[in-house]
Amino acid sequence: MTQATATSGASAGSSEFTVRDAVYALMREFGTNKIFGNPGSTELPMFRHFPDDFEYVLGLQEATVVGMADGYAQATGNASFVNLHAAAGVGNAMGNLYSAFKNQTPMVVIAGQQSRSILPFDPYLGSSQATELPKPYVKYSIQPARAADVPLAVARAYYTAMQAPRGPVLVSVPVDDWDRPAQPLAVRAVSTRVAPDPDALRVIADALNAAQRPAFVVGASVDRDDAWPQMLRLTESHSAAVYVAPFAARCSFPEDHPLFRGFLPASRERIVAQLAAHDFILVIGAPAFIYHTEGQGPFIPPSARLYQLTEDPDTASWAPVGTAAVGSIRLALCGLQEQASPAARKPPPALAAVAPVPATRPMSAAYVLQTIAQVRAPDDIIVEEAPSSRIAMHSHLPIVRPQTFYTMASGGLGYGMPAAVGVAMGRPDKRVICVVGDGSALYSPQALWSAARQNLDITFIVINNAGYAAMKRFAGVFGFPADEPIQGIKLPGLDFMALAHAHGCPAVQVASPDDLAGVIRQGLDTRGPMLIEAIVESGV
Structure with missing residues (x-):
């Protein structure tokens, strides 16, 4: 990158090239112009004279922000950039940051920090151990020693995030660094695919x-x-x-x-x-x-x-x-x-055919998944976070195309709905179906607002079985008698229609198997997001 190219992003009304200019120039060269965030006071100077060719993707809570960035990075294959608010914002985001680490998702988190001059006095909103807070679930974390070192730290973070195994990284930037002078930084070519021995x-x-x-x-x-x-x-x-x-x-x-x-x-x-x-x-x-x-x-x-x-x-x-x-x-x-020269061998025995799921009243979760399989196109993208329905999904909703299935590798909830938003942003040419349990849907429901604001083609299908049914099943692993009540797993009285409408997302409830396929088709064929609440038999 030449000096002339780099300085073209300098702040309006200023001839001085700043840390902020250098970071935006790097992001352009890295091929990313979106910043996923939820704003705070220690981040404001980063967005002074915000470039016209960049987009700030607002999430209403930090876990939702990181989930959206995770889906976007996986869908595009390039690292996403996230801005979080000091220690509190990083703390709110940690559940989905953990999922991003387990998902091996390339992600550069730029976290706010208080001004350098008052850090010795334990200031309000200061992060006393900013680089330690996200560990061990980042590949690299740093708070640069000088403002002038921030662009180099961001560049190293990006290269580290993209190197296999990929994963999230964090750079803590004091609030007064962004307006400091900096030198343009040339982008380097770094191989991310290494051949095995x-x-x-x-x-x-x-x-x-x-x-x-x-x-x-x-x-x-x-x-x-x-x-x-x-x-x-x-x-x-x-x-x-x-x-x-x-x-x-x-x-x-x-x-x-x-x-x-x-x-x-x-x-x-x-x-x-x-x-x-x-x-x-x-x-x-x-x-x-x-x-x-x-x-x-x-x-x-x-x-x-x-x-x-x-x-x-x-x-x-x-x-x-x-x-x-x-x-x-x-x-x-x-x-x-x-080197393939296989010995003569017979093909393995055929897999037993899966019997169709009958239509019952109330519906089963398996019937909902089977109906999704019948209605969706093979290249529609499925984003899933319905742990109690995962086994049924394996049998009744087969995935048959590359890049069409995403879930969390961590086991932590709150990933699916915001990840669907990020995937839809990264793949605007595809329809996205988010299959989410009723319990899971309550961890990051703010994603509905972002989906509506972006007018993304996402069909959110909430499988409402009135509880944390996965816990009921897992209790048997620990030897719970079948008739012993399990504490804290029932979820009565939830109104997902109201939840969706409160976030600006259209919604419809379906309880009859006769209506299910038509409602799902309506969701898939409607421009923009829609939430479908599928009432199924109780799992608790």
Whole structure:
């Protein structure tokens, strides 16, 4: 970037090039002109003479802000920029910042800080340990020693966020830094895709070629690395059975493919049982494995060997068994395909067909999901946060296209509705369907206001089963008797129609299976957002 290009963004009425000018110039060169935020006093100077070619995307609460930025970054493949208000704003945002970290979402958070001159006096709205507050759920955090160092810190943050495994970063900027003089900073080309070790790939390729009953376990990084074609080619070359890794936050293989074999649970013993027929297991773009409950016994079937392709050296380091190759998933799949010379093998047994869900009164959550599958187009985007309906979704709402499914890898609620807003902003050419539970919908409902303000094509479908039904199911894991009441899981008296209308979003309630398909079509065909409250049988 030349001096002339950089200084073209200098503040109106001033010949001095400032920290603010330098940061906006960097953002232009990084290809991003949106800032997701909720304003506070320590951020105001950042937005003095706000550039005409930038957009401030307002969220009504910081968790909603970060969720929108997460969806936008995942949909566009580029880091999103977020502005949060000092310690309080970062604290409000931490739940979805944690989700962004687990989602491996590239995100640059610029947090406000009080003026440098009064920081020694514990000022109002000061963040006493600004760089420590978001840890360990950021890849990098810094409060630059000098105002002049802020642009360099922002540049380093962006490069770090974009380097695999991607993730959020934070730069704390004192309020008086933005008007200080700065030097233009040239943008550098930094590779974000690193090839795995060829020797490690050769070991995996040899074992895969010799296997009789191979299984692939796919995770979110296949979709993140745009590796669907490579994944399909390798799978079909080897007639491998394909399973989805536990808690995969994106879809990495078409769930209607003849070689698809379903979803692995987050339980050691059940994973071993489901993979028992295989002598070779290749985990691709996922940990091996994510567990939700304590388990006993072996991590894989005794007759199998495990191998792993991952972008994340930390994930490779804690895998309890197996051989790992660290690097780009797409490049790793290409490397294995180049060495493919499989032994003669039969295709795996066919997956049992799923029986249709009958129409009942009240409706089941499974019937709602089945109806969504019947009405939506294959390339409509699904954003999901309905934990109690996830198993039913696996059976009745198959995902069959790349870049069409997003959920949170963290298990924390409040991601789905704002993420749908961000995804819709990043992919304005697509229709977005947000499937959210009634409990989940209460964590970041402010997203409805942002969806309405942006007039985004999102259909929010709230599956209202009157409680935290996932907790009811999970109580059985801990040995609760079926008739023992569980505290705090019932949600009576909620009015989602009023909630939507209060945020400027049209809404309709549907309780009859006869009306459901038509209402969903209406939501999908209507320009702008709509909330559909689907009343289903109680889960509590």
